[in-house]
Amino acid sequence: MLPVQRNYVGVLCYNIFSSSPKFLQFFFHQHSHLRFIYSGSTRIRPFPDYSPKKPSIRDSELVYHISTTLRLRRTEPLHRILKPYESKFRPDHLIWVLMNIRSDYKLALDFYSWACLRREPTLEARCIIIQVSVASGDLETAQQLIADFWNKPNLEINSSFALFVERLIYTYKEWGSDQRVFSIFFHVLVQAKFLCEARKLFDKLSNYGVVISIDSCNLYLGRLRGGPEGHQALIKAFKDFPRVGVCWNTESYNIVIYSFCLNKRIREAHNLLVQMEELGCLPDVVSYSTLVNGYCQAGDIQSALKLLEEMQIKGLKPNSFTYNSIILFLCKNNKVVEAEKVMREMMNHGIAADNVVYTTLIDGFCKSGNISAALALFEEMQVRNIVPDFVTYTALICGFCLCGKMIEADNMFNEMEKRAFKPDEVTYTALIDGYSKAGDMKKAFSLHNEMVAFGLTPNIVTYTALADGLCKSGDMDSANELLHEMRRKGLGLNICTYNSILNGHCKAGNIALAVKLMEDMEKAGIYPDNITYTTLMDAYCKMSQMEKAHELLREMLNRGIKPTVVTFHVLINGFCSIGMLEDAEKLLNWMLRKDINPNVAIYNCLIKQYCIRNNMRATSEIYRGMQANGVIPDESTYNILIKGHCRARNMKEAWFLHQEMIGKGFHISASTYNALIRGFLKRNRVSEARKIFEETRQRAIVVDKEIYDCFVDMIYEEGNMGTILELCDEVIEKFSVDQTRTEGS
Known part of the structure; x- marks a missing residue:
């Protein structure tokens, strides 16, 4: 009742x-x-009674003899004591004997194994021994017996599933009455990825009032998470299962939160976290860390940090995974210094940084070009006995290659091999790209051959690096051969490959070939991007064909391809180089109207040309406009302006810019010093000229020989022989060496 x-x-x-x-x-x-009371209807179906086939008199005698022999001679090998009965033994006898010896689990299991060696047991017999195993507490054997059936090759799933479920339910009441058997079966189906069948089993068992264990249900949820379809099935199960008594725990919620995050439904994941607490199921570190990672993946670092603070207030201690999500986000967004601060904060809280955290930071610093900071972290890893792996070494090798430090990259590669870490395609491709950019194509191809010899397959990125190197070295014939080889190997050429070869044609002056390659790209279904157009524009600008360059800009805009600042720099530089300053200014003003922020290089082009024209009023206007738009002058800006003001004899302005440049730590070029000294001498401001000349000597900057001659004459008249001799030594050292080099070359 x-x-x-x-x-x-x-x-x-x-x-x-x-x-x-x-x-x-x-x-x-x-x-x-x-929890087991509701099954979708007001009545629970009872399990059927077990009614096996009855043995004949002759069969009964055989079953009796086998059963008796098994009990009396149990210490002897079964194959020996049962040999007299082998010829008469049939599958039905297995079930009848098991009925007699069921109370002795080990004997029953051994007898079943003996029978299996002779003939495939019936599905009923298999389900019986499964029930017996579960009832005896041997869940591992039961799981293996079920898995053996479902791992059979060429298994007809639908019919096998229906039969297996029917036999397992049919034998349940008589042979075990332990509901764990159904959770084990469900578990095996999920592990074998028969998720539809697992759901059918769940629904069928609910009619009998059976509730699958929470661990098996969590495994089911975990297998469902993934793409949109899997997520929908997961949410449906998450809503449906409690209706038949499944009581979700923290792990269950964590799985669903993870699935929401995976499908970029972060707000719903956060709402579920809040609901957990309302339902009395407390979130743990995994719950919060999963959501923190979800916010980081979505680019919402503020929400991630707020959540991190919230979990600490609730007494939950973040782990390395929690912090690593934030560190990885910051590194991906070029905020590596901030990422390192987060790591230090983590370590201050007593959480040790592991290999993953260090490698993430090392990779971030390498990609930002700060190889010294990456090496400092690498050394710190070793001091703390944190073993770097091949990913750490590859990150450093990529960093050295990016900075053009190929000797250091080679040394790191050799150290990696000494530690028995096997380089992969990424490692080799980084080295190949580095040597290609350095112009050492012999070494690049040697590495290519080496990786092939080791069984690694060069990919499109590897070949693009080689093609780019060949193009930059001017070997367009080899680059084209490589392009054909890539096609023969069935490698899908990408936009980077085409852009590299197109750039090579442009640098070689073969614009017609570059245009044809652009047409071939489109025929192959790869459409030009802003780099393709900018490369061609640059080639036309260098040939003073501004109309064609401008036409490409219009084509680019008509196609909906957004030009970059580099595109506009190429065009403005082109206009400036042929003296079309008005057109360059018009393009600059158009950029500003379209809210496209010009960079300092664009302003430098205009400033330089107006300085050459000696139009310092226009130069000053451009300079003021640059500052008003928040563009910070760089080293080139100051050098251009100082030389322009010196040429216009505005020495007060030139001196002010010179002082400002020094204050900002910029490097003043030798040509700028020459202009300053000559400008002050022309204005008879000898003291300022001498002061700047002494500055060049202190900074070991070589100015023109005529300036040295001028100061030698000046000091000779003053009678300061000691200084004259010093200057003469400098002239001999600096200019005679340069002359020797010139003659030698």
């Missing part, structure tokens, strides 16, 4: 609160003893 009463209470509660799923979940969580 009790099960019926429980069922009635469960159905009543479900009917009352079905309109409030949140309350229903809370109710079943608080009253776990009721």
